[in-house]
Amino acid sequence: MARRKLTARPGPYLLRMQLLRDRVTTPDQYPYALPAVRHLDTLEFHPRVTFFVGENGAGKSTLLEAVAVQCGLNPEGGSRNFNFTTRPSHSKLGDALRLSRALCAPGDSYFLRAESFFNVATDIERLDREFKKSGLGGPPLIDAYGGRSLHEQSHGESFFALFKNRFRANGLYLMDEPEAALSPQRQIEFLALLHEFCKGGSQFVIATHSPIIMAYPDARIYVFGADGIRETSYAQTDHYLLTKAFLNNPQRTLAVLLDESEED
Numbered sequence: 001m002a003r004r005k006l007t008a009r010p011g012p013y014l015l016r017m018q019l020l021r022d023r024v025t026t027p028d029q030y031p032y033a034l035p036a037v038r039h040l041d042t043l044e045f046h047p048r049v050t051f052f053v054g055e056n057g058a059g060k061s062t063l064l065e066a067v068a069v070q071c072g073l074n075p076e077g078g079s080r081n082f083n084f085t086t087r088p089s090h091s092k093l094g095d096a097l098r099l100s101r102a103l104c105a106p107g108d109s110y111f112l113r114a115e116s117f118f119n120v121a122t123d124i125e126r127l128d129r130e131f132k133k134s135g136l137g138g139p140p141l142i143d144a145y146g147g148r149s150l151h152e153q154s155h156g157e158s159f160f161a162l163f164k165n166r167f168r169a170n171g172l173y174l175m176d177e178p179e180a181a182l183s184p185q186r187q188i189e190f191l192a193l194l195h196e197f198c199k200g201g202s203q204f205v206i207a208t209h210s211p212i213i214m215a216y217p218d219a220r221i222y223v224f225g226a227d228g229i230r231e232t233s234y235a236q237t238d239h240y241l242l243t244k245a246f247l248n249n250p251q252r253t254l255a256v257l258l259d260e261s262e263e264d
């Protein structure tokens, strides 16, 4: 089937999402029982960068995955070219989520899941093998990632190859913990790339624990907590406050922690 060629225009592409309560069939079960989902009504996306932050298990990945599914992306990560599955199912949250989109469509979209990036790398190799066998002309998929097998690079190098080579202007990018493999230096470099892509009209939704990455100023930060999701400022996030307190005086925090654990 001939694929419709999209005319890439600058974002934003996603305006807001809304939970349709009448489509929630099992409110007492995952994912609807998560506080972040139970209290969700409407969430406005920032035209450039929206951050999802909060404690482990707060539901950031669950919501991001549902957005990805609604955008037609593989719930396990990758671009629209990918449809591999390594686990039985993703949550049904996408069925109850309405995404409001702008009239223009992105020229590219991609879902980076740190936890399953290995599988994306494997699938790139599989797709390229099939492509070669098919005898069709054109460059292999790996060229869009810098040309070197992602399996032959370190975890952090392969992430960075993705950001540098695969992402571009006028794209919609969903990222789950992009910092997972990045050194602090690379996280700072990531901020510079993020800025370039944003200037080029791209839009990002990023779940992160990194106080470096969430410092990007042209952004909205949503904290996922026990009372639901609320907007906050960078300097009010636990990530910023805790990291700052720790780095200002590591000895003091360590003394309190280690003293307490010795008493146990």
Ligand SMILES: Nc1ncnc2c1ncn2[C@@H]1O[C@H](COP(=O)(O)OP(=O)(O)OP(=O)(O)O)[C@@H](O)[C@H]1O
Pocket (backbone or CB within 6 Å): 030, 034, 054, 055, 056, 057, 058, 059, 060, 061, 062, 063, 091, 207
């Ligand atoms: N398929 C599933 N079935 C039942 N519960 C699940 C499922 N997937 C995740 N959960 C639970 O839902 C909660 C939210 O998980 P999620 O991965 O969305 O959290 P998160 O905020 O992204 O956490 P982290 O920061 O650790 O990545 C967790 O308590 C998790 O155990």
